[in-house]
Amino acid sequence: MLKDEDDRSYCQFMAKTDTRDKLLQAGLEVLHRQGFNATGVQEITDAAGVPKGSFYNHFDSKDLLALEVVKAYAARNAEKRKQLREGSGSALNRLRRYFDSLNRIGEASEYSRGCLLGNFAAELSAQSAAVREGVQGAFDEWTTLVAGVIAEAQRDGSVARDVPAKVLASFLINAWEGAVMRAKAEKGAAPLNEFMSVTFKKILT
Amino acid sequence: MLKDEDDRSYCQFMAKTDTRDKLLQAGLEVLHRQGFNATGVQEITDAAGVPKGSFYNHFDSKDLLALEVVKAYAARNAEKRKQLREGSGSALNRLRRYFDSLNRIGEASEYSRGCLLGNFAAELSAQSAAVREGVQGAFDEWTTLVAGVIAEAQRDGSVARDVPAKVLASFLINAWEGAVMRAKAEKGAAPLNEFMSVTFKKILT
Numbered sequence: 001m002l003k004d005e006d007d008r009s010y011c012q013f014m015a016k017t018d019t020r021d022k023l024l025q026a027g028l029e030v031l032h033r034q035g036f037n038a039t040g041v042q043e044i045t046d047a048a049g050v051p052k053g054s055f056y057n058h059f060d061s062k063d064l065l066a067l068e069v070v071k072a073y074a075a076r077n078a079e080k081r082k083q084l085r086e087g088s089g090s091a092l093n094r095l096r097r098y099f100d101s102l103n104r105i106g107e108a109s110e111y112s113r114g115c116l117l118g119n120f121a122a123e124l125s126a127q128s129a130a131v132r133e134g135v136q137g138a139f140d141e142w143t144t145l146v147a148g149v150i151a152e153a154q155r156d157g158s159v160a161r162d163v164p165a166k167v168l169a170s171f172l173i174n175a176w177e178g179a180v181m182r183a184k185a186e187k188g189a190a191p192l193n194e195f196m197s198v199t200f201k202k203i204l205t
Numbered sequence: 206m207l208k209d210e211d212d213r214s215y216c217q218f219m220a221k222t223d224t225r226d227k228l229l230q231a232g233l234e235v236l237h238r239q240g241f242n243a244t245g246v247q248e249i250t251d252a253a254g255v256p257k258g259s260f261y262n263h264f265d266s267k268d269l270l271a272l273e274v275v276k277a278y279a280a281r282n283a284e285k286r287k288q289l290r291e292g293s294g295s296a297l298n299r300l301r302r303y304f305d306s307l308n309r310i311g312e313a314s315e316y317s318r319g320c321l322l323g324n325f326a327a328e329l330s331a332q333s334a335a336v337r338e339g340v341q342g343a344f345d346e347w348t349t350l351v352a353g354v355i356a357e358a359q360r361d362g363s364v365a366r367d368v369p370a371k372v373l374a375s376f377l378i379n380a381w382e383g384a385v386m387r388a389k390a391e392k393g394a395a396p397l398n399e400f401m402s403v404t405f406k407k408i409l410t
Contacts, residue, residue, distance in 0.1 A: 033331065035327075036242075118383070119328070121386045122324045122327035123240050123243075123327060123328050125392075126238065126239060126318070126389070127243060132392075136390045163403060163406055167399050170396065170399050171399045171402075171403040174380060174384045174386070174387045174400070175379060175380035176383065177387070178378075179380075181323055181326045181386070182379045184330040185330050185344060186341055186344075187330075194375050194376045194379075197368065197376075201368055202368065202407055202408050203403065
């Protein structure tokens with residue numbers, strides 16, 4: 001009897017996390033593809049294959065799902081970030097490989113999705129304080145990571161020290177975001193190639 | 206009698222262009238502040254102070270209003286562009302003054318609006334081919350203008366010729382767009398200041 005009860009509560013727990021995870025994954029996919037305000041809760045529950053009513057058992061609002069989506073999106077490229085931090089080769093080579101690998105992400109969709117962080121910053125900053133702060137936090141963490149590797153390149157002499165690593169990192173992440181946004185407007189890779197060219201000829205030198 | 210008819214048709218013509226202009230101005234204001242998908246036609250007609258029914262006499266769809274809004278927005282900074290092209294001082298000084306003046310636009314709204322072109326690129330590129338192409342065209346014209354002034358600075362020796370002026374211009378406009386987007390996420394000017402610092406220490410030199 002005790003065992004049965006344990007099983008049942010374990011199964012209920014699993015079903016609950018499973019539905020939440022499905023909503024999160026579907027939310028990430030749909031919100032990245034078509035944006036926040038163009039997407040209804042029903043589209044997300046349909047994409048997740050769960051009843052519409054179940055949404056509010058897991059998220060109090062679409063805003064709060066979007067905030068979790070920001071965290072899941074930022075966590076998604078953990079392997080790329082690990083390679084940037086501790087992969088083989090010089091800091092400068094790792095930075096080049098890192099941005100190269102980010103640039104390839106959009107190829108399959110003709111760059112039509114853009115970066116979810118940039119999309120949400122543009123669409124939601126004025127609308128949702130929670131999402132705005134989530135996006136800001138993700139950008140800050142990302143900047144700290146890139147700044148650490150630029151500082152390493154400054155220590156080994158491959159990047160000049162005339163501008164602080166943190167400023168260079170912030171500038172480059174924003175420039176990359178702008179290039180991704182322009183690639184979305186052009187449906188082409190030219191802005192990303194220009195980003196690589198100017199970054200490694202003029203900035204990280 | 207003839208005169209009366211002339212008057213009447215002149216008045217009807219004036220009323221028509223007047224309503225269209227009100228819708229365009231209100232559309233620019235509201236769509237810039239809160240984005241495309243968060244805004245209904247009714248909000249635009251309310252802001253314009255015209256009956257909702259009159260919208261479709263002037264624009265076949267919200268998409269087509271947005272396309273006209275892109276054109277009106279791009280035309281709005283004509284004086285800044287004229288100063289960049291033919292103002293006093295060296296090409297490099299004019300570029301610095303130009304980006305400085307663009308950066309000040311967002312101050313009053315705590316950078317919460319961003320650039321309408323960047324906002325629409327992020328929100329609408331995948332949704333509306335017409336708006337995407339309008340935004341792309343506005344970016345292309347802007348790039349050509351800035352490239353011309355960078356080429357002037359390359360000719361007078363104040364900017365190195367190792368990267369083509371067109372590539373530098375495109376990179377800088379995208380980097381500026383990314384900085385504006387980040388300023389929107391942060392509600393602060395730091396990204397714009399970093400843009401100026403890196404641009405004039407590392408890129409336009």
